[in-house]
Amino acid sequence: MAEMTRISEILRQQPLGELVEAQGWLRTRRDSGSLTFLELNDGSCLASLQILAEEGLVNYASEVKKLSTGCSLRVRGRLVASPAKGQSVEVRADSIEVLGWADPETYPLQKKRHSFEFLRSIAHLRPRTNALGAVARIRSALNFAIHSFFREQGFILVQTPIITTSDCEGAGEMFTVTTLAPEHGHKGDPYADDFFGRRAGLTVSGQLQAEIFALSHGRVYTFGPTFRAENSNTSRHLAEFWMLEPEMAFCDLRGDMEMAEAMIKALIASVLAECSEDLVLFDQHVAKGLIDRLTQVRDCPFVHLTYTEAVAELQRSRREFAFPVQWGTDLQAEHERYLCEEVAQAPVIVTNYPEAIKPFYMRLDDDGRTVAAMDILVAGIGELVGGSQREERYDVLARRMAAAGLDLEQYGWYLDLRRFGSVPHAGFGLGFDRLVQFVTGMQNIRDVIPFPRTPGSAPC
CATH class of the missing domain: 3.30.930.10 (Bira Bifunctional Protein; Domain 2)
Incomplete structure (x- = not known):
């Protein structure tokens, strides 16, 4: 059974091949052919955990491909070495559960730099x-x-x-x-x-x-x-x-x-x-x-x-x-x-x-x-x-x-x-x-x- 672990601990301690469970909020989603890369952050550290989602997931078309910044997720999968620059590991997802959706039309935090003055106006986010x-x-x-x-x-x-x-x-x-x-x-x-x-x-x-x-x-x-x-x-x-x-x-x-x-x-x-x-x-x-x-x-x-x-x-x-x-x-x-x-x-x-x-x-x-x-x-x-x-x-x-x-x-x-x-x-x-x-x-x-x-x- 997978243990719920903070992303900071997953990035620092978990051995490759370990079955892990991570929860957090989606920073970005990037599609590449039959693969989707998700950047997940739970606030425990600055770094985010990259999730590799493949089209074989049961909800790949119905949910994963519709994810947007701000959605909350629970991910289960294996920790594997990452070929991407700037990160040593990533999670190959066995399952992705959407805990909460975020409307991309109204969610105010997108992948760009916001002024601190603007952020004061949304203290809750x-x-x-x-x-x-x-x-x-x-x-x-x-x-x-x-x-x-x-x-x-x-x-x-x-x-x-x-x-x-x-x-x-x-x-x-x-x-x-x-x-x-x-x-x-x-x-x-x-x-x-x-x-x-x-x-x-x-x-x-x-x-x-x-x-x-x-x-x-x-x-x-x-x-x-x-x-x-x-x-x-x-x-x-x-x-x-x-x-x-x-x-x-x-x-x-x-x-x-x-x-x-x-x-x-x-x-x-x-x-x-x-x-x-x-x-x-x-x-x-x-x-x-x-x-x-x-x-x-x-x-x-x-x-x-x-x-x-x-x-x-x-x-x-x-x-x-x-x-x-x-x-x-x-x-x-x-x-x-x-x-x-x-x-x-x-x-x-x-x-x-x-x-x-x-x-x-x-x-x-x-x-x-x-x-x-x-x-x-x-x-x-x-x-x-x-x-x-x-x-x-x-x-x-x-x-x-x-x-x-x-x-x-x-x-x-x-x-x-x-x-x-x-x-x-x-x-x-x-x-x-x-x-x-x-x-x-x-x-x-x-x-x-x-x-x-x-x-x-x-x-x-």
């Missing part, structure tokens, strides 16, 4: 294309590598809430979660009658809750969807995105940077080893030189600059930036890319940002002007990681929270962490979708997440 299929496999490999890395480093996974009453960034760009009807009115607090008895929203970060467990378990991380109601339509922003956020007790800024750099190198090494075929696709057709750039990130140390040094480099460049550079303003993507692409020609870790442009939880430096923060910048993306040593001193934290306009009573639980056994601790956040964008070389972040949510758009 675009995973069947070479590029978007490869993105999905790389995304999956990076996901698994993240959990493997932190398990090896002694971290515990914590699921932090998606619905929260805490605005970690203090920017107010949260989606509100409510059960109230639009016409609901209430004197005083408009959310007093709501499900949670107070205003709640979709989280922009799990960091504050992760700190709770870091201060009981030492090393933890959270990895999940986060949300930001920011009306931004750039190629780097999403309304729903995935964040990886490790938190470490008994850790300072230096330890934070070392862990983040080691993690990035480990993730890059993993995807170079496991997804070589898919990376070649992106290297050849999306971002020339991609594999060399990833190899450099894996093998070379990151460059360190303080924020003050970074601003001085930008000012010395005499470059006409769209956003003028001066000490005290936040770095923009154009500044970040210039630093790592032209100054360092390597990933750059920028540290000690001005206190005024960073959130309340970052530890105030001794100079009173900067905080123990760090951003990791990479080519083509800009900021990939943002982190800091957290403020562990109760009085300093309370003062900064009050200055930020936060209700100290509402955040009393966060201050309690500094009242009861506070320790130096640090953490960082990595935008997972930006990591996938960096690894694949894709230009738009909407093309590296399965279902992009952006202003005015939420398909599927």
